[in-house]
Amino acid sequence: MKAWIGFLGSAAALIGAGVGLVKLSQPTPAVWSAVKVSALVAMAVQVATFAVARAWARRNVIAGWGIGSLLRLVSLAAYAFVGVKALALTPGPALLALAAFLFVTMLVEPLFLTQ
Numbered sequence: 001m002k003a004w005i006g007f008l009g010s011a012a013a014l015i016g017a018g019v020g021l022v023k024l025s026q027p028t029p030a031v032w033s034a035v036k037v038s039a040l041v042a043m044a045v046q047v048a049t050f051a052v053a054r055a056w057a058r059r060n061v062i063a064g065w066g067i068g069s070l071l072r073l074v075s076l077a078a079y080a081f082v083g084v085k086a087l088a089l090t091p092g093p094a095l096l097a098l099a100a101f102l103f104v105t106m107l108v109e110p111l112f113l114t115q
Contacts, residue, residue: 003113003115004050004054006112007050007108007109008047008050010111010112011043011046011050012043014101014105014108015043015105016039018039018100019039022035027093030089030090030093031093033089034089034090034093037089037094038079038089038093038095038097038101039101041079042098042101045075046102048071049069049072049075050068050109050112052067052068052071053065053067053109054112054113056068057113057114061114065109065110068109076095076098076099076102079094
């Protein structure tokens with residue numbers, strides 16, 4: 001439970017900081033909308049991938065982290081090919097924001113996999 005709280009808090013803080021940086025740059029409404037949706041998608045993906053990675057980490061930490069990374073890549077591709085169009089988002093900011101949020105939060109994940 002402690003690992004979950006730590007990871008989710010860290011992920012939320014990192015994603016929130018990224019959203020805050022974008023907000024400071026005074027984005028257009030289309031960019032702002034794309035970044036907000038991408039932040040929500042990133043948090044949902046991170047919860048799912050952390051659950052999978054944590055389950056696998058009991059057997060093999062590297063395998064768990066690798067499977068989580070693969071799930072992130074698949075979710076980014078699905079978002080690119082289906083989600084962005086379905087939600088009528090600006091593709092560049094939406095995909096860049098999701099990729100950045102997933103990457104940054106993935107870097108702190110190993111700290112919580114073995115707890």
